[in-house]
Amino acid sequence: MSAEVELRGVSKTFGSVEALAPTDLSVPAGEILTVLGPSGCGKTTLLRLIAGLVSATAGTITVDGVDPARARAEKRIGFVPQAPALLPWRTVRANASLLLDLNPGRSPATPSHSVDELLDFVGLADFADARPHELSGGMQQRVGLVRAFALDAPLLLMDEPFAALDEITRTEMRHLLTRLREPHGATVVFVTHSISEATYLSDRVAVLSPRPGRVASIEEVTLGRPRRPELEDSPEFFEVTTRLRRALGIGAHAG
Amino acid sequence: MRVARSLIAPVTGVIALLVVWEAAVRIFDIRRFVLLAPSAIVTELFDQPGAYWSNTLVTARHMLIGLTVSLMIALVVGSAMAASRFVEEAAQPVLVVILVTPWVAYMTSIVIWLDFGERPILFLVAFTTFPVFAFGVVGGMRSADPAARELLASVDASRWEVLWRLRLPSALPALFTTGRFAIALALAAAYFAEGSALEPRGLGVIGRRATTDQTGGAEVLWTTIFCTAALGIVGLAIVSIGERLLLRWHASQRT
Numbered sequence: 001m002s003a004e005v006e007l008r009g010v011s012k013t014f015g016s017v018e019a020l021a022p023t024d025l026s027v028p029a030g031e032i033l034t035v036l037g038p039s040g041c042g043k044t045t046l047l048r049l050i051a052g053l054v055s056a057t058a059g060t061i062t063v064d065g066v067d068p069a070r071a072r073a074e075k076r077i078g079f080v081p082q083a084p085a086l087l088p089w090r091t092v093r094a095n096a097s098l099l100l101d102l103n104p105g106r107s108p109a110t111p112s113h114s115v116d117e118l119l120d121f122v123g124l125a126d127f128a129d130a131r132p133h134e135l136s137g138g139m140q141q142r143v144g145l146v147r148a149f150a151l152d153a154p155l156l157l158m159d160e161p162f163a164a165l166d167e168i169t170r171t172e173m174r175h176l177l178t179r180l181r182e183p184h185g186a187t188v189v190f191v192t193h194s195i196s197e198a199t200y201l202s203d204r205v206a207v208l209s210p211r212p213g214r215v216a217s218i219e220e221v222t223l224g225r226p227r228r229p230e231l232e233d234s235p236e237f238f239e240v241t242t243r244l245r246r247a248l249g250i251g252a253h254a255g
Numbered sequence: 256m257r258v259a260r261s262l263i264a265p266v267t268g269v270i271a272l273l274v275v276w277e278a279a280v281r282i283f284d285i286r287r288f289v290l291l292a293p294s295a296i297v298t299e300l301f302d303q304p305g306a307y308w309s310n311t312l313v314t315a316r317h318m319l320i321g322l323t324v325s326l327m328i329a330l331v332v333g334s335a336m337a338a339s340r341f342v343e344e345a346a347q348p349v350l351v352v353i354l355v356t357p358w359v360a361y362m363t364s365i366v367i368w369l370d371f372g373e374r375p376i377l378f379l380v381a382f383t384t385f386p387v388f389a390f391g392v393v394g395g396m397r398s399a400d401p402a403a404r405e406l407l408a409s410v411d412a413s414r415w416e417v418l419w420r421l422r423l424p425s426a427l428p429a430l431f432t433t434g435r436f437a438i439a440l441a442l443a444a445a446y447f448a449e450g451s452a453l454e455p456r457g458l459g460v461i462g463r464r465a466t467t468d469q470t471g472g473a474e475v476l477w478t479t480i481f482c483t484a485a486l487g488i489v490g491l492a493i494v495s496i497g498e499r500l501l502l503r504w505h506a507s508q509r510t
Binding site for chain 1: 408411412413427
């Protein structure tokens with residue numbers, strides 16, 4: 001139920017702009033890795049490369065030993081974009097099952113959780129027949145999460161999914177995501193510019209420095225699991241956020 | 256209630272126009288060859304309501320079949336244009352030429368080519384209106400949410416799925432907007448083509464014959480114009496109702 005991701009010497013150049021310098025990175029099965037860095041440091045490019053949405057200028061990427069394009073065709077990637085990208089003409093339930101409805105030959109025969117169960121889990125059971133415009137930003141992004149989890153994909157790729165939300169909702173969302181993933185155990189690559197988000201969610205954090213984007217350091221997050229909201233008030237949590245803040249500072253200095 | 260309300264406003268507008276028109280003809284004593292009062296048109300209409308009704312139905316049929324064919328062609332052409340910049344740039348000048356070339360210039364050729372009867376009429380209606388729809392299809396399809404496009408790509412949705420699930424629904428609002436222009440254009444084309452194709456029935460041919468009739472010709476001509484306008488109003492009302500029913504999800508329908 002979880003996939004390995006392997007990047008070897010992967011770089012990406014757009015025209016004459018080097019977005020990502022040659023990068024080696026391996027994400028073991030079942031790990032939550034966040035990619036942390038300031039805006040425009042190539043984190044989204046890195047994620048899009050793993051998703052097979054853009055192709056690398058050099059280097060190789062594999063998802064469970066296969067090319068991202070094939071992993072994509074086999075629906076082994078659950079993608080959560082930055083904007084919720086809900087289709088306004090579909091109900092919440094229909095939006096949540098969108099990825100299952102597409103390319104249906106490759107959908108899981110017996111998903112571990114139905115769309116309705118997942119909607120209930122994220123507190124949207126009463127809104128299943130509503131249209132996206134009737135939902136708040138946080139609720140819309142919860143539909144986005146359900147849509148990705150419904151696929152039962154072994155790899156989840158999340159591109160700053162909570163970046164547009166207010167601080168309070170944003171905190172709730174990372175708590176929800178953690179609980180949503182627990183029974184599932186999928187590998188997650190999560191892009192963010194929020195230090196507390198990276199701390200709460202990850203097993204490891206890849207700190208990126210900008211222009212060209214490169215992995216400045218990899219930080220282990222030595223906090224136990226399961227993680228619960230109280231963790232954010234603990235000294236251990238504070239210790240990790242301090243370390244990440246320093247790593248980001250050092251990264252920017254070196255760049 | 257909504258449907259009733261969407262009819263009240265246009266009907267009020269038309270009544271206001273008729274009142275001003277009638278008053279102008281009476282106050283300024285305009286000669287009947289220049290402009291006929293609405294009351295004279297109504298008198299003519301009630302003199303032989305059956306004839307005008309059946310010919311209005313014939314013109315409505317020409318408009319409806321022509322527009323349906325036009326929409327089918329536009330969906331194919333527009334989809335191809337939306338899918339490829341090259342096709343779009345190649346097709347654009349052709350569509351513009353079709354839109355700006357006066358019908359009088361080539362109507363005789365169409366009649367010679369397709370023979371007298373309904374076929375040249377349907378051809379002209381479809382031919383002159385499909386560029387309007389095609390531009391709507393292209394613009395509408397291009398407006399599809401880029402984040403949603405990426406999401407569909409993340410599960411390797413086929414071109415057909417992208418078209419059916421995302422691009423076509425995204426194009427609906429633009430299709431309704433361009434549909435209003437297309438209806439007006441289709442009516443004018445049908446009226447003109449009926450007169451040129453020497454079809455025995457249709458408002459256009461009655462109007463054309465009336466222009467050569469010295470006695471009472473003006474009344475007949477203006478009554479066919481009145482019927483054509485009424486047909487247009489009914490057509491636009493149907494588009495409005497369809498828009499309200501099909502685009503409940505769209506921002507334009509939420510006022």
